Amino acid sequence: MAMMMRKAAAVPASSRRSVAVQSVSGKRTVSGKAPVPEDVLAYAKTLPGVTAPFDNVFDPAGFLATASVKDVRRWRESEVTHGRVAMLAALGFIVGEQLQDFPLFFNFDGRVSGPAIYHFQQIGQGFWEPLLIAIGVAESYRVAIGWATPAGTGFNSLKDDYEPGDLGFDPLGLKPTDAEELKTMQTKELNNGRLAMIAIAAFVAQELVEQTEIFEHLVLRFEKEAILELDDIERDLGLPLTPLPDNLKAI
Known part of the structure; x- marks a missing residue:
């Protein structure tokens, strides 16, 4: 026992604090970070998207310390939505640049060309109005499905029975019925959205x-x-070198 006490005393206090896990007033302090409410940490661990090498909750900025479960649900809804938009945007960048000269592609009489970051500026009237209406309809549907009435405690929060990201849109019937398979598919969607x-x-x-x-x-x-x-x-063969064109030197 005396030997164990001497070994424990030999460990610097800062090291002992860095690995301490304490429970204080329903909160947990892990590795010296600010306390995280236990219900928030438990809920976050159940969500899809926990992926190696981050096999635990990945929160380097410590957002969970001041969050509620309601906040985490709203953040997940935001992450899923932005990931889906980013996947469409990344695909649109590539497809739009490749099809701008394709005869059947709607190209506004050939006015749209060059890098995709300049396509918006080249599009005239007749495109933006229907697009804004379509976005408004889609967002109104999403709000009606998932968001609580913005009054009292329902302000800026999701409905209690709404699963973040689940809009009931599955025209091909790909949604698994098994809970584990569904979680795996949701994790794949999240990771692809993060990459996008x-x-x-x-x-x-x-x-x-x-x-x-x-x-x-x-x-x-x-x-x-x-x-x-x-x-x-x-x-190596002692032959004249092929010159590098000027347009390749800066790449």
Whole structure:
């Protein structure tokens, strides 16, 4: 016993505090972070989207410390919705840039061209009005399905019987009936949405910096790598090097 006490005393107090897990007034303090309400932590652990290598709740900014279950449900609704929009946006970026010269593509008499970040500015009247109406109808439907009446405690909160992201839209009948299979599918959707949010941000940043389309940049990158590989071979054989075109030097 004395040996164990001496070993415990040899561990720095800061190290002991860093691994402490305490329960105080219904809250849990983990690894020195601010206390998280136990009901919030328990609910967060049941949600889809918990993925390796983050096998526990991933909250580096400590948002859960000041959150309620109602807040977490609203955040999940926001994450799912933004992920779905980002998946459509990422696909739209690529498809729009590739089909702008396709004869059957609605291209406003050929006025839309170049990187996708400039397509909006090239579209005239007759497109935005129906689009805004369609967005309004879709959002009104989502609010009617999932959001509580904005009065009293229902302000800025979801309905108690609403599952975040579940709008009842399943025209192909793909929704699993098994709870575990459904959670797996929801996790896949969340992860693809998270990747799409990062991707669409990268698409916009890349096109703003380089002023080239996504696939055009990819082709130019491959062309540059091929020329550099060819230069290595020519250098080894003592042959003249293939010059790198000016438009590839900045890539």
